[in-house]
Amino acid sequence: MPRRSSGRVTLQHIAERVGVSKITVSRALREPQRVSETLRLRIEEATEALDYVPNRQAGALSSGRSLSVALLVPSISNSVFSEVQRGVDEGLREAGYQVLMGHTGYSILEEERLIDIFLAYGVDGFVLSSTRHTDYAQRLLSRSRLPVVETMELTDTPLDINVGLDQRAAGRAIGEALIAAGYRRIGFCGARLDYRVQQRLAGWEDALKAAELSTQRCQTTPRPSSYRLGGELLSAMLERWPDMDAVFCCNDDLAAGALFECQRRRLDVPGQLALAGFNGLDITDATWPTLTTVITPRRTIGEQAARLLVKRLQGAPREPSRHDMGFEIALRQST
Amino acid sequence: MPRRSSGRVTLQHIAERVGVSKITVSRALREPQRVSETLRLRIEEATEALDYVPNRQAGALSSGRSLSVALLVPSISNSVFSEVQRGVDEGLREAGYQVLMGHTGYSILEEERLIDIFLAYGVDGFVLSSTRHTDYAQRLLSRSRLPVVETMELTDTPLDINVGLDQRAAGRAIGEALIAAGYRRIGFCGARLDYRVQQRLAGWEDALKAAELSTQRCQTTPRPSSYRLGGELLSAMLERWPDMDAVFCCNDDLAAGALFECQRRRLDVPGQLALAGFNGLDITDATWPTLTTVITPRRTIGEQAARLLVKRLQGAPREPSRHDMGFEIALRQST
DNA sequence: TCCAGAAACGTTACCGCTAACATGGCGGCA
DNA sequence: TGCCGCCATGTTAGCGGTAACGTTTCTGGA
Numbered sequence: 001m002p003r004r005s006s007g008r009v010t011l012q013h014i015a016e017r018v019g020v021s022k023i024t025v026s027r028a029l030r031e032p033q034r035v036s037e038t039l040r041l042r043i044e045e046a047t048e049a050l051d052y053v054p055n056r057q058a059g060a061l062s063s064g065r066s067l068s069v070a071l072l073v074p075s076i077s078n079s080v081f082s083e084v085q086r087g088v089d090e091g092l093r094e095a096g097y098q099v100l101m102g103h104t105g106y107s108i109l110e111e112e113r114l115i116d117i118f119l120a121y122g123v124d125g126f127v128l129s130s131t132r133h134t135d136y137a138q139r140l141l142s143r144s145r146l147p148v149v150e151t152m153e154l155t156d157t158p159l160d161i162n163v164g165l166d167q168r169a170a171g172r173a174i175g176e177a178l179i180a181a182g183y184r185r186i187g188f189c190g191a192r193l194d195y196r197v198q199q200r201l202a203g204w205e206d207a208l209k210a211a212e213l214s215t216q217r218c219q220t221t222p223r224p225s226s227y228r229l230g231g232e233l234l235s236a237m238l239e240r241w242p243d244m245d246a247v248f249c250c251n252d253d254l255a256a257g258a259l260f261e262c263q264r265r266r267l268d269v270p271g272q273l274a275l276a277g278f279n280g281l282d283i284t285d286a287t288w289p290t291l292t293t294v295i296t297p298r299r300t301i302g303e304q305a306a307r308l309l310v311k312r313l314q315g316a317p318r319e320p321s322r323h324d325m326g327f328e329i330a331l332r333q334s335t
Numbered sequence: 336m337p338r339r340s341s342g343r344v345t346l347q348h349i350a351e352r353v354g355v356s357k358i359t360v361s362r363a364l365r366e367p368q369r370v371s372e373t374l375r376l377r378i379e380e381a382t383e384a385l386d387y388v389p390n391r392q393a394g395a396l397s398s399g400r401s402l403s404v405a406l407l408v409p410s411i412s413n414s415v416f417s418e419v420q421r422g423v424d425e426g427l428r429e430a431g432y433q434v435l436m437g438h439t440g441y442s443i444l445e446e447e448r449l450i451d452i453f454l455a456y457g458v459d460g461f462v463l464s465s466t467r468h469t470d471y472a473q474r475l476l477s478r479s480r481l482p483v484v485e486t487m488e489l490t491d492t493p494l495d496i497n498v499g500l501d502q503r504a505a506g507r508a509i510g511e512a513l514i515a516a517g518y519r520r521i522g523f524c525g526a527r528l529d530y531r532v533q534q535r536l537a538g539w540e541d542a543l544k545a546a547e548l549s550t551q552r553c554q555t556t557p558r559p560s561s562y563r564l565g566g567e568l569l570s571a572m573l574e575r576w577p578d579m580d581a582v583f584c585c586n587d588d589l590a591a592g593a594l595f596e597c598q599r600r601r602l603d604v605p606g607q608l609a610l611a612g613f614n615g616l617d618i619t620d621a622t623w624p625t626l627t628t629v630i631t632p633r634r635t636i637g638e639q640a641a642r643l644l645v646k647r648l649q650g651a652p653r654e655p656s657r658h659d660m661g662f663e664i665a666l667r668q669s670t
Numbered sequence: 671t672c673c674a675g676a677a678a679c680g681t682t683a684c685c686g687c688t689a690a691c692a693t694g695g696c697g698g699c700a
Numbered sequence: 701t702g703c704c705g706c707c708a709t710g711t712t713a714g715c716g717g718t719a720a721c722g723t724t725t726c727t728g729g730a
Contacts, residue, residue, distance in 0.1 A: 007478075008716090010715095011716070020679075021679070022717080023681085024678085026718065027678095034677085035678075036678065051471075051474065053454045053455050053475065054455050054716090054717085055396070055455065055716050055717065056457070057395050057401070057457050057715090057716080057717085058392075058685090059716080059718070060717090061396055061685045061686065061715090061716080061718090062684080062716080062717045062719080063685085063717080063718055064685075064718095076417045077414045077417035077418075082411040082412035085411055098456075100435055101436050117433060120388050120390065121392065121403075121433075122390065139386065143342075143386060145342070226621075227618050227621035227622075228617065228621045230621075231621060260623045261623075282561055282563065283562050285562075285563065286562035286566060286591075286592055286595050287595050345686060346686070347686080355710090357686090358689095358709080359708085359709060361687065362708095362709085365688090369708080369709095370708075371707090371708065371709090374709090390685085392685090393685070393688085393715090395687090395715090396685090398687080399688095399689095
């Protein structure tokens, strides 16, 4: 008993039109050199004439490979990750893979849910943007035996491939840069407080402690980061520590928001207060004054993740590895 | 001859463990009320014990529904679309659908490619963020008979469902607002020049012509929008039309960039030059001075798109419709 | 001339799941 | 008691592809 026929054009339709078997059509489309020239042309013509769209689900079910990869990012609106996404996308597209993106909202539970979903979709690999996962997520991943790239931060215990930068070292470096520039009463302001932000904070503390400076000027909140929040945090800090001469903001959004607040208060930057951000988003190079920041190689991280993943997808053996992509301090007008 | 068994846990494994047939397991998971209480519990237990992950590809292949929907946006880094995405995602998740996102880079050819790909993945519907498509894309969509929502802008000839706002009317409204505020030598600056920007420009011209003002102060470029570009365009405009007293930027990024350029030039905003943006991104409410803009209901558009799509996915009949979600002029400090 | 081997295409049997129909058992009612 | 109908579960036959192996035809060298 035939089920409702979806009206969809299948290999069978093309095969009948051309007068061959469907496996031949399948071959003509996937391995053209294995089919005779004339037949291949006739099949191509029929394929176009019928507007054939292959059914990847069927193909994946049969072959065990879906030619797709899941990319999980914490946030879509955060342009930090859109850069990573581009790198990943570009690298994987070249190799014939489609990237399916999900966003976790900075929650490892949501990450777990997405891993489950994308496993159900039969992806061939994962690019994650963190090194922290739930136990169940780790079990699912290791059980699946799929290649996994953990990005953005570095870890001593990678699940598989790890591509990122040393967030703590970067935090320390910007702290040292501020100290070198002569600032002594340096504050830290952080939002969201995910693991990466905590690492940056730890690095900032490292730098200040090494210079025997006080690390008390530290204002944090679990609220998500935004321009306005940058202004609010800065206001609170100025109230608590009026003598502060510099602030390292855990990301560029906060730094820009803090800068706007300074403008509102007619506070001269960097004359009365120096500001530094983190990531090197476009805005840091556009504001007046331009913002000192830590430029993170997001695009490169994405590309490298893609490159290593493709190697594994094409059969390279699994061997846990860690790739430090570094960072760069950009001293600009705000310090 | 058995093919390589993937090590994957299937319904069959659970069925054997519990001692029933796999269709019963399938039912227990999808329609729990159709299976006896005791059996259901045993099946649930086995499912958890084995970390069963269903194979959606197989399910979709068999049932003809994948419970997934494609959302195509022009750009991921543009936060305008991340808001739309959230609305869509939320609405569809409630109904049990997974959103698969793709980005077209503002190219209808890339959109066509993605439509082809997502059809191959067997999505059950599309949310597009434009009303302009290639002929082939339109053919594919109409052939597929899948529900399609075209968002962001309005059209007189929707493929199916259309949810958006009247970009031209919005452009006209901000033009009129500037005129009402007393400005007479009003410029327009636009980047990318996609269809929506062209509509805003047309609206701006409508307003100026209606007030018998010159529309010559118009600076455009096909380059993608960015903060820096806003500064560059403004510089060029100030050079060509030193008498200009207000500028409507086609989006908030340009407006913010223009504002930064004014700060750099020590040009008082709004005293010497008024600025207006478009979209109502967070930044417009954070800068100093805050930026006048047109607030577009991006989140609402996404939610409404999801709501209408779900209705169709659940069987509502197809009837082309157009939904104007409006906009709001936010007069702030920059004018 | 003969035969091995490659090239070109076909047959069969699945991948994992579900729609549709089939079956057996039990309660309720005339 | 007998029959109807429903509830819980099973059987069969695919969905649209592809892996693996088979068959036929062609080619060329001993």
